[in-house]
Every structure is written in structure tokens, then in C-alpha cells.
Amino acid sequence: MMGVIGARLGATLALAGTLLLADSATAWAGGVERLRSFLDQTRTARAAFSQTVTAKSGRKPQTASGDMVFSRPGRFRWTYDKPYHQLLVGDGERLWIYDKDLNQVSVRKLGGALGSSPAALLAGDNTLERNFDLRDGGSRDGLEWVEAQPKNAESSFEQVSIGFSGDVPQRMELRDAFGQTTVLVFSAFERNPRLDAAQFRFVPPAGADVVGGE
Numbered sequence: 132m133m134g135v136i137g138a139r140l141g142a143t144l145a146l147a148g149t150l151l152l153a154d155s156a157t158a159w160a161g162g163v164e165r166l167r168s169f170l171d172q173t174r175t176a177r178a179a180f181s182q183t184v185t186a187k188s189g190r191k192p193q194t195a196s197g198d199m200v201f202s203r204p205g206r207f208r209w210t211y212d213k214p215y216h217q218l219l220v221g222d223g224e225r226l227w228i229y230d231k232d233l234n235q236v237s238v239r240k241l242g243g244a245l246g247s248s249p250a251a252l253l254a255g256d257n258t259l260e261r262n263f264d265l266r267d268g269g270s271r272d273g274l275e276w277v278e279a280q281p282k283n284a285e286s287s288f289e290q291v292s293i294g295f296s297g298d299v300p301q302r303m304e305l306r307d308a309f310g311q312t313t314v315l316v317f318s319a320f321e322r323n324p325r326l327d328a329a330q331f332r333f334v335p336p337a338g339a340d341v342v343g344g345e
Contacts, residue, residue, distance in 0.1 A: 161277075162267045162276045162294075163266065165275055167259075168298065169295070169298060170203070172323075173323060174202065175202045175203070175322075176253070177198070177326070178198065178199055178317040178319055178320040178321065179198045179199075179317070179319050180196065180197060180318070182194065182196065183313070185311065185313075187310030195211050196213050200326055201221075201253060202254075202328075202331060205223045206222060206331040207221045207253075208220050208330045208331060216230075216232065220330075221241055222331050223331070224241055225238055225240060225241050226241045227335075229339070234336070235340045236336075236339050236342065238343040261282075262281060263279040263291075264279070275294065276295070277295070289306050289307060290305075292304040292305075298322075299317075299322060300317060301317055302314065302316050
């Protein structure tokens with residue numbers, strides 16, 4: 132059971148612990164400028180995503196898909212629909228991770244869980260340089276890339292790359308200290324939609340095992 136929990140939680144934190152990601156200027160702007168412009172001009176967002184996790188050993192990749200919304204700073208809802216149902220909710224203070232199949236909820240303070248994680252690049256505040264070293268990643272696959280390296284040596288990720296198409300992120304690539312690579316591809320990306328604040332509140336289901344706390 133703990134092996135299952137660890138595997139699922141590891142894939143989940145690729146986003147949180149994932150999740151918690153300009154107009155005419157984007158025609159020439161590099162990846163760093165596009166990220167800064169996106170954060171300056173985007174308060175809320177909604178998108179579908181597909182996720183692929185590849186181990187250093189090269190064994191068969193693990194795939195998942197779902198949808199996400201966020202309201203900066205620090206509020207997000209990330210839902211996995213396939214191959215299992217899992218929900219991540221950041222309410223501005225805490226990160227909740229609910230595994231429906233295991234009927235288990237993990238909770239931790241959002242500050243420590245977000246910090247220099249990939250989720251902070253999209254759903255965090257604008258103080259990126261405090262937690263990341265940013266540099267342009269050039270053009271690749273028709274996208275303009277920014278590379279972000281966490282300054283915190285205890286971060287579970289060595290590098291995060293975000294590929295922009297125009298003024299929105301289309302792809303994220305995350306490499307961890309064990310050589311595992313997680314690739315996220317976004318689709319139907321909407322900037323600044325009107326969102327219901329109730330999406331960012333979470334109450335553990337009756338009977339669920341709650342792990343963690345204040």
C-alpha cells in the first residue's frame with residue numbers, strides 16, 4: 132500500500148510538491164520575458180493537460196490526464212481523471228491531496244509545499260528570482276523556452292523548463308534529482324477566466340484517512 136501511495140504522491144508532487152504556471156511583444160520576446168509577461172498579465176487560468184512521467188531506466192512511461200485551474204497567488208485545483216482519480220487543491224494556506232481510490236487525504240502547509248516547486252512558477256507570486264535562477268532556453272519544437280533552476284538545494288527538482296506558444300505556456304518539462312522526467316502538455320488554455328472561489332476550498336470526505344496537518 133505504501134508503495135502505491137508513494138508512487139502516486141511522487142507523480143503528483145511533480146506538479147505540486149504540482150502543481151503549483153503578452154501581446155505584440157511576444158513576437159520577439161525570449162522565454163524569460165514571456166514568463167514574466169504571463170505572470171504580470173494573468174491572475175486566473177484554466178486548461179486541460181496530459182502528463183507523461185519517464186524514469187531514468189527507460190521503463191514504460193506513466194501517463195495521466197485531467198484539467199487544472201488557478202488563481203494567483205497560491206490558489207489552484209488540479210484534477211487527474213485518468214488513469215486514476217486524484218485531486219490537488221491549494222487554498223492559499225494549505226495543499227490538499229486527495230486520492231479517491233485509497234480514500235486518503237494528505238495535507239501540508241502551502242508555503243513549504245509550494246516554495247521553489249514547479250507549481251510556484253504558474254500559481255505563485257511574482258517573486259520568481261527569490262526562488263529560481265531563470266534563463267532563456269531558446270527556441271525548440273516551435274516554442275520559446277524558459278529554464279528555471281530552484282535555488283533551494285532541498286528542492287525535489289533540478290530544473291523546470293516551460294515552453295511558450297505566443298503568450299501562454301503550452302508545455303512544461305521537469306527533471307528531478309533521480310533522473311526522472313515529467314512532461315506536461317496544456318491544451319485549451321484560457322487566461323483570466325472568471326472562476327468560482329469554491330473551487331479552491333476542500334473539505335475531506337467523510338471517512339477519509341487524513342495524513343499531515345498544521
